[in-house]
Amino acid sequence: MQDKTPILEMVNISKSFPGVKALDKVSLRAFPGEVMGLLGENGAGKSTLMKILSGVYKKDEGIIKIDGKEVEINGIKDAKRLGISIIHQELSLLPNLTIYENLFLGNEIVKGFKLNKKDMIQKSQEFLKKFNFNKSPKTLTRDLTVGEMQMVEIIKAISKNAKIVIMDEPTTALTEVETERLFTIINQLKQQNIAIIYISHRMEEIFRICDRITVLRDGTFVGEEDIKNVTKDKLISMMVGRKLEEQFPYVEVEKGKTILEVRNLSWKKIKDVSFNLKEGEILGIAGLMGSGRTEVAKLIFGEYKKEKGEILVEGKKVNINSPKDAIKNGIAYLSEDRKKEGLVLKLSVLENMMIANLKAYENKFKRLNKKKQLSDCKDYIKKLSIKTSSPYQIIKNLSGGNQQKVIIARWLLNSPKVLIIDEPTRGIDVGAKKEIYDILNQLKKQGKGIIMISSEMEEILGISDRIIVMHEGRITGEISRKEANQELIMKYAVGLTD
Ligand SMILES: Nc1ncnc2c1ncn2[C@@H]1O[C@H](COP(=O)(O)OP(=O)(O)OP(=O)(O)O)[C@@H](O)[C@H]1O
Ligand SMILES: [Mg+2]
Known part of the structure; x- marks a missing residue:
């Protein structure tokens, strides 16, 4: 050359x-x-x-x-x-x-x-x-x-x-x-x-x-x-600028009771998807793109209307017909498509982070506690190392990956019971990936249930407690952390069952 x-x-x-x-x-x-x-x-x-x-x-x-x-x-x-x-x-x-x-x-x-x-x-x-x-x-x-x-x-x-x-x-x-x-x-x-x-x-x-x-x-x-x-x-x-010791940090947490149950969910090509999720658990959903993982997430979140099936939160059947209903029931969904959904380009980092959480910052007189907002915002800027000149910077001026981190912070701040996170680290640099895993692990320790959809094999294997694999709208396999490996996941992902 x-x-x-x-x-x-x-x-x-x-x-x-x-x-x-x-x-x-x-x-x-x-x-x-x-x-x-x-x-x-x-x-x-x-x-x-x-x-x-x-x-x-x-x-x-x-x-x-x-x-x-x-x-x-x-x-x-x-x-x-x-x-x-x-x-x-x-x-x-x-x-x-x-x-x-x-x-x-x-x-x-x-x-x-x-x-x-x-x-x-x-x-x-x-x-x-x-x-x-x-x-x-x-x-x-x-x-x-x-x-x-x-x-x-x-x-x-x-x-x-x-x-x-x-x-x-x-x-x-x-x-x-x-x-x-x-x-x-x-x-x-x-x-x-x-x-x-x-x-x-x-x-x-x-x-x-x-x-x-x-x-x-x-x-x-x-x-x-x-x-x-x-x-x-x-x-x-x-x-x-330094070595990353553990790229996929895993923590062992005692599982609590079942927090989410999905029974026979069906919609278009999604067929009879059933699984449950426990407190303190990260459930990985693997599969090739187009296998129906995101559809399942959007069905649980009420963005699509299911044709059949039931969703139970903490043992109680809930009616979810819109994202609003889902949020009310403690379910949050961080979409894979953060570029298209969710960013308000003209608003600041602070406003973009707070936009879904305004209620949480109201005092009893319905006045916003701006000081608390600012300190939480600064906290997440630090935690996720968001590179911005200030919380008031217009989000359009941030780099692509840093814009995504702001949206991630938005949903983490919402502190849901169940967090569904779709391709959490796409477009995110290696250092920040680890910070996101650390935060997921922290949520796990607080007893939250997390569903992580991911196409990154290392990530699925590295931080999930349990993995389900989808193929053409169905669950083709469930694997515990102990038995999980790349070959097994691929086998189920292409539709082979035992
Ligand atoms: N129009 C702009 N106004 C103000 N600051 C900007 C503007 N464009 C970029 N920046 C800042 O310049 C720095 C470099 O941004 P750049 O978009 O080049 O990063 P990048 O390496 O492409 O990151 P990523 O991997 O997240 O896409 C960032 O701190 C960003 O906030
Ligand atoms: Mg860039």
């Missing part, structure tokens, strides 16, 4: 926002035909660096070279012209436009003074087909799932003849199949000598597809390495 000229060099880039130095003399190089992994904790500066490269932000200092020549990037147009294309961490498609309109946004094909819809639709059809994406180009974007939107975003970025493609956490909303498809696409891009800059918090992905990695910490450059020369432990300590 090193004897070639880098296709991209970013040298000593600095960038400040009011109150934060997001980047302090950071450098990054990428060569043609390689995947450069850009790693670091939530708030380390990864997205900011990539937004500078793609012309969204202007750098304060530093130089950028493409093919060895210094360039000026003063806006998105400059970046495009230089062959830089980005898939943003936050979805950036316009929901009220169709797929083809989004694909050609800013690049419309015109005939005379009129848009050439026919050509755009036909070209879109070709792109979609190339990526096995079976939707009409005329579909409205808002009717797609988050994963499908992400695919459109990806197709859009690579359909532009780019030389450098930036992918900022592209797989967080993708299914396994879609992720595999993306990896195939990445390999094709490499063969065309395109450089890919890949941001992810998923270790397996990084080791699977990156050729080299660059690590940032707190807005500074930590190192650049060949992937072959680093181990997982080395990477973690580069990212968090």
Whole structure:
């Protein structure tokens, strides 16, 4: 690699926002035909660096070279012209436009003074087909799932003849199949000598597809390495600046009485799902994406209306027809889709954290105890190491992972009896993952019941007391912590039973 000229060099880039130095003399190089992994904790500066490269932000200092020549990037147009294309961490498609309109946004094909819809639709059809994406180009974007939107975003970025493609956490909303498809696409891009800059918090992905990695910490450059020369432990300590002793801390807690019972839950493809949960227990739900885990959670939480079945809380049958009912009965649900649900971008960290808990802070005269709110908010900022300049910071200005931590704090503050948490650590950095496990363990010690849906095998195995596995809407296996292993879970997840 090193004897070639880098296709991209970013040298000593600095960038400040009011109150934060997001980047302090950071450098990054990428060569043609390689995947450069850009790693670091939530708030380390990864997205900011990539937004500078793609012309969204202007750098304060530093130089950028493409093919060895210094360039000026003063806006998105400059970046495009230089062959830089980005898939943003936050979805950036316009929901009220169709797929083809989004694909050609800013690049419309015109005939005379009129848009050439026919050509755009036909070209879109070709792109979609190339990526096995079976939707009409005329579909409205808002009717797609988050994963499908992400695919459109990806197709859009690579359909532009780019030389450098930036992918900022592209797989967080993708299914396994879609992720595999993306990896195939990445390999094709490499063969065309395109450089890919890949941001992810998923270790397996990084080791699977990156050729080299660059690590940032707190807005500074930590190192650049060949992937072959680093181990997982080395990477973690580069990212968090220390060794993580126990990545998946497990605590033994005496189980109490049954707190939640689910009997014969059925809805659409969900068939007769029954299980129970005890006080002081973490029940892991494993399964492939699309196996029905999230549906079960949303049925218990009242977001979907069950066709059949019963739910009992502390031995009593409860009627849950809406999330409100669920919350009233002490059930909280932290959705996997924190980007789409739950954040109010214009409000502050404090307001976003408190929004579901206002009642808990009212005194008997219905006045809000703002002091208590502020101190609880500060407490969670510390506990989850949320990187924000203050509790009053507008949440839109936080990094993606830190926004998620605020939503997690919101539900933890609610102190429910039963907490259902869907993909709790998706998009969260390794250090903060451990902090979240510590908090779940603390809740466990307080006698709460926790249902944790997760696609991360290590996480399911590491912190669950018991695991149930789903396949196509049914429970195919139940495994105790002692007998649990990856093979057994996979066996049930693909639908094999004993
Ligand atoms: N528009 C903005 N205004 C103010 N501060 C910002 C803005 N954008 C980013 N920041 C701050 O800059 C720092 C770096 O954020 P950045 O989004 O680059 O992190 P990241 O490495 O992408 O993290 P994550 O893994 O959570 O996505 C954070 O402290 C963030 O709050
Ligand atoms: Mg980011």
